[in-house]
Amino acid sequence: MKSYQYVIVGGGMTANAAVHGIREIDAKRSIALFSDERFPPYKRPPLSKGLWNGQSEESIWLGTESQAVILHLGQRIIHLDPMEQTVTDNQGESYKYQKLLLATGGRPRVLPFDHSRDILYYRNWSDYKRLRRLCQRQNRFAVIGGGFIGSEIAAALARSGKQATIFCAGTGIGSHIFPQELVEFLNDYYRCRDVDVVAGERVIGLEKEGDFKILVTDHGREIVADAVIAGIGIEPNVELAASAGIEIEDGIRVDASLRTTQPGIFAAGDVASFYNPILEEWIRVEHEDNATVMGRSAGRSMAGEQISYDYVP
Structure with missing residues (x-):
């Protein structure tokens, strides 16, 4: 030994x-x-x-x-x-x-409805390399989680010319950390940089239709994405x-x-x-x-x- x-x-x-x-x-x-x-x-x-x-x-x-x-x-x-x-x-x-x-x-915390592990839970080097590969062939990305990881990934995707939608269960980006005035500023800041910020809605389901993924929120909204990334702690x-x-x-x-x-x-x-x-x-x-x-x-x-x-x- x-x-x-x-x-x-x-x-x-x-x-x-x-x-x-x-x-x-x-x-x-x-x-x-x-x-x-x-x-x-x-x-x-x-x-x-x-x-x-x-x-x-x-x-x-x-x-x-x-x-x-x-x-x-x-x-x-x-x-x-x-x-x-x-x-x-x-x-x-x-x-x-x-x-x-x-x-x-x-x-990473895993979402309860992700039974087939279709979501990329972003944390390590392998996740980074996988997301880079996805960016080579996909265009529409949904990001679940309005904390540091989620907001940083959404910003990175938008800078890379991708369509990025971020779902924030609270009032917006960083709402569990920052005062509301700053949250509203961040929401506007991201929207001005081509990130679609969906605030106050929780993703409760994920469906697959061919190569696409359909996210369902607790407000009944459905958003189509090519790939889904999560950063929820x-x-x-x-x-x-x-x-x-x-x-x-x-x-x-x-x-x-x-x-x-x-x-x-x-x-x-x-x-x-x-x-x-x-x-x-x-x-x-x-x-x-x-x-x-x-x-x-x-x-x-x-x-x-x-x-x-x-x-x-």
Whole structure:
């Protein structure tokens, strides 16, 4: 059985930051990173922004491999044994660890009526490449979700010369975050840039007619599209932690040092829930900045530094 000083489960920006955090303190001992994806860690924000506005695809790769880390790509960890300090991947191979970080992130929420998975739930590099291929042969796109991902994708499609319709269940773009005055400004801003903003209507059904897709709203409206993309938030990937007896409450609960309730196991990023002494409440933050700051802090904590994480979003 292979043995590593540090094992990181997850291959996103949090995992990359954790590798750097460890190496800032411990330059020599072994690190292994396990990722479901077959690609090394990369920056996620450009997938819905910069790459659609001239940024090169080569610029997103974080270069994690330069930190003397063993990358196990395309290997999903399916079992964690805190007593034996081992993890097992989907190929049946087990690995020993001394310190473990759970940076498992989240998976896109799926719409209940999408039984045949006709909708592209936009989150990772493979999704970006798939949408690029769709843009080569399709013209009419429907985007479900008026948050950051949905609005960014709708804008990118419109800039690419595509017909883009965005469905916002609330009063418009960003209505769950911004004051109404700003929401109305954003609605007008997007409409002036050839995005059809459908506000106050929820998509409740999806029908297929030949190569077309027909979206049905709770107002009885039907809109035809060649392809449908959704960005409606994520569900934290807590199953591995839960199966190992780690406390779960809106994510993996961690203390100020980012330790979980099992010895030697840490958590960080989208999946981690921590108590913020300034806000005086438990929070879980889904944001690029928290992903990198928390990941680096977790890495340094794993390597022996005394930390007290108090990030404010």
